[in-house]
Structures are given as C-alpha cells and as structure tokens.
Amino acid sequence: MTQSISRRTLLRSAPAAIVGTTSAALLTHPGVAQAISAAEPATRGDAYGDWSAVTYLPLQCQKQRIVNEQAVRTTPYADFLDTDLSVPSASAKAIQFGPLDPGEAPTPSAQNLNRLIDPSFKTKDNGYAVLGGQMAYAQSRIVMPGVTTDMFKWWFTWHPVEKERYMLWFPQAHIDTSVADPARLKDTSLSYEKRLFNNPNRIQEWIGPSRLDAIIHFSEPAALGFDAQALAREGFTASASAVCYATPAPDIPFTLMVHIARDTSAGMELFSRYWIGAHADMARFANAEKAPSMLQHIGFNEQVAEMTAYEMSVHDMTEFNHLARILPGIHHAFG
Template sequence: MALEDTLTPSIEDINRLLESDFVSEESGYALLPGPMAYVQSRKFFPGCTAQMFKWWFIWHPAESERYTLWFPYAHVSNPCVHHQRLCDESLSFEERLYGNTFCASEYVGDRLMHLHIDFQQPASLGLNTDLYREAKIDGSVSALMSLADHPEVPVSLMVHLFKEVPGGMYLTSRYWVGAHPSMARFPGAEKAASLLKENGFGEAELETLAYEFAVHDMCEFNHLASFLPDLYREFGTPRPETTAIKPEKLQGLMARKDQRCVPGQTPLISREVNSSMSCSTVSCSVNSRYQQKPKIISSSNSRLVSLGSSPLLMAFSTSFLGISLLRSMN
C-alpha cells in the first residue's frame, strides 16, 4: 500500500485510530522508513460481542490445543506467564490481561517465531484516554512484542481495538515491527534495529515479514470470527460438573481428522479435561505450519491476498473441527 495511507507508531498517529472521521484502507501492508514492517486491517465479526472476544483471550492460552483452534496451520503454543491471575474471576478483564505476558510460538510465513507479547493498558502505549472513551471502544488487546530470547527489547507495537456494532463487532488492528524514532518512548526499543538485523531481518526481510504478517492476521482473525460465537455459547459459561475424557477416546477423535498435528505424531495428553470455561483441558503437541504461500494480487496500490489452492484452505473448510472435538468430550 502507498506510504501516504499508512500510520507510524507515533502517539499522534495511533490516536488517529480513535477519530470518528478517520478513513483508511481496511487491509494492507508496507515497508516504512526505519526500516519497519507495517500491517493494517479491519475485520467484522458477525454475531460476536465484546464479551466473547474478551473471553477468548482469557480462555485460549490455557493449553496449546485451544490456541491451535485459532490458526491450525500456524499456531503452536501460547502460554501465559501469570496464568493464575489470568484465570482469577474476581478480577476484571483488564486486571487479568494488562501487565501479563503471553509466550507465543507461531509460524509467520515459513519462519517459526518465539515471541513475548506484553499486553498493556491503552494509555501506556500512547492512546489518549479521553479520545478512547469518546470513540466508545469496548476494549483493547494491544501489546508490545519482543523476541523470546530478548524480552527486554520491544521490537513491535501491536494495536487491537474492538467495538460492538449492530450485528456484531469490528476489530481494528495495526502492527509495526522494526525501528522508528517514535518507538523510543518504550525502554529498550532503541536496540530493536540492531537486534533484528542480528536475527536476519534486514530491509528486504522486513518487507517480506510485513506481507507474511498481513496474511497471518487475515487468516487467524477471519477464522476466529467464523467460530467464536458458537464456541462461546458452548464453553463461555461455567458448568457445575467436570467431565474427564479418556485418553484413548481423544486419540481416536484426533486420528479421524486432525489437520494440526504432524503426520504420524500421537497427541500428548497432559491432564484431564474440564469442560467449563476454567483454564484446564487437554494438550496436543503441535509442530505444523501452512506449506504454500498465497499469491499477491496488485490492485489500486493495495495488496490483496488470494489463497488459491493452498492447503491453508483446509483450515477454513474444517472451521468447526475443533469445536466438534471439544463438544464430543462432554
């Protein structure tokens, strides 16, 4: 996309997302001066509420099995550092998530990345509290990201703002990965450029990463939108009983049709299943990724993505596979 249609990670620019008259392309990517990878998107979640979206961020980190539902060909695991706090129902969503870190292992393109995602209050990232309130934003799952082996160096700012609208919910997202003067407001960010270069992210690689992040974002959030309301209705409220599933039953279910596991690999059962919304379930060791890159279509200075006949389409054709698996455990 054209540079004039992008935003920088500056405080001034990120607050434009809160302006009622702000207009932008819904999806696209670019390489910003710095260099910095840039991705933007806006997605509609039909039938979804803010409560459902918040619940997902509390519910899914408990086990890798849940995380892989989100993007079967790319997500591996996403444990939470302060898991007990995340599951503390006496706290608000913000108290449970902000100041907490998810340790994500996921494929972005063909690269397995190990990331620390440090969720923070919107104001800590530079979003204006008054504008945020006036925009009637229902919530934020925005964060600073770092490479897992260098958690003290934020290499990325990720902004996700969600808002209920008639018929569902809109999610507005922005990603910035790399170096930019405005990132200096975050301690350690001045080391991002050299650290990324040491890890093989030069200018060309960052442009490729922008493309891969755009595809990843499109796939994971469109896929989540397709099943989240049904998943929430099934598991989003506590149940009085706890049902344990026999390992042999789970393995039988997995053997039927599990696109997420390496062929020939047996899922590893870590503990019994709790069918409620609490943070305990089965774990399947996963090391899978999508194998074919989508094609780029150029149109009106924007980059659109065509999945073509990619194996990734199978993830969408089996949208409810994971939900059916969880339901059959009861």
C-alpha cells in the same frame, strides 16, 4: 539480563525473518493471498460479500495442521477444530498489488494511534508497508457478525491457558502458548484488564514460513499512547494491544501490536495494527534504541521487512476472520 542472541536464534523468533532462505521466499511470494481460490466461496451472509477459501499454505503450516489435529483430538474442544479457512475476497485482493503508498502507512507514534480512532480518519481496511527500511507494517479492519466485545475479552482470558485452545484459532499456524500467571488469568473475580494486562503471554506460531517465538506484554491502551477518553467516546470497549519482545531478547521491544474493538449493529468491529521492527517513534518504550542494532545483526533489511509485512497481513486476515467464525460456538460451549 539479556540472553545471548544470534542470527540463528532470532530467526526462530522474529516474525518472518527469513534472511538467506531463497526457497522460502519463492514459496511465499507473491504469497498466500494470491493463492486464495474463489472457486470454493464460503457461505457467509454478511456485508463483505464474496468469501474465498484459503487453498495455499506453506509446507510448515501443512505439517502443523497434522500435529494440531492430533493434539486437539482428545480434548473437550475437539468438535470446534475447524481447519477450513476463508477470508473476504475483497480483503485478499487488497494486498495482492504491493504495499500501501507511503502516505497511507502511519508510523507507530502515539499521535497515529489516536488518528486510528478519529472518526474523520479514513484508510484502507487491509494493507501493508515498510517504514524506514527496518519496520514492517500491517493493518486491518474486520467486522465479526455474531461476535461481541465481551466474547472477545473472554477469548483472550480463556485461550492462553492451554495450547490446544490456541490451536483452534489458527490450526495451521499456532504452535504453543503460555502465560506468566495462569491463576490470575483464570480468576473470574478480577476484571478482564487485571487478568490479562501485565501478565506476559509467550506465543509460538508460524508467520508464513517463519517461526515466531515472542513474549506479548498486553497493556492498558493509555500506556501505549492511546487517549483513553477518546477510545471511550468512540465506543471502543475492548483492547488486546501490546508491546512484544523476541524470546531470545526479552528486554528489546520489536513490535507494537494494536487490537481495539467495539460493538456495532453488524457485529464486533476490530481494528488491528502491527509495527514490527525498529523505528524512531518506538522511543517511548524502554530499550527501543537497542532494536536497530539487534535487527541489523540478524539481517532484517528492507526486503525482509517487506516480506514480514506481507505475511503478517495475510496471517492477521486469516486468523481473525477464522476467529469470527468459530468464537460464538466456543463461547456458548465454554464461556
């Protein structure tokens, strides 16, 4: 049964729903990426070239870092808590000058999912946009030297078991995680897909200055609209893709999240997409027709959608580049 939902409760759960928080908007726009300093480039010998240290985070994230450092300090993972964040300078610059052109921002249709894996399809590595006034969109392509799809799949069955593991991924933004059936997730006799898919994962994290409380339903890519044969043909052997629900409204899908990965000579190549909000192309998911009124109720308008899209782009860029940096060592120690 749907829980009672209000503007206040969903603001604590919907990503970057910062309606009425003028001060937060001032703090985060133009935002994190524009405050990334190139004065302290990280030493990363890969195809991206220059790297930049992330030197701005919302106050909420600064406080979360302190909490997470204390939480991780007494765990076996303490040596792997790295709070120095860095991203490719080109990626940071790519989102500093506004959203993608409308023709470059795909809707969440099954057809557009499959365009993503079409080798003839070309698009920017990083970008964000607003679709139809009530849907935020963000995209990224990240190459992870030293990371394999096997490591990636291991990570998604290892980190949700304890919130301290989740904190390692983005120490300034990740708060908590849990999974519906932890025993199944830890059962190494099962395949990755049987452990993770249809085993709901609740997460709490900061997206910019706004707290997200959501339930992630990881699924077979084909259930989301992908052509499984096309994925295999193009070498994609790992997926952590899902439909997501706000915890106060666990029956209303408000996000389609795509993470598909393949191994390359340069390292694992990860394509990510986020469609957050309401759109007619979400109709293939049960109860999607309820999303527009839910979002309208909490004031998720075009301005909020744009802020959400931008902050999601920054968050994704930061957390997955950081995961690329820390995953080989963590996997070696605990995998």
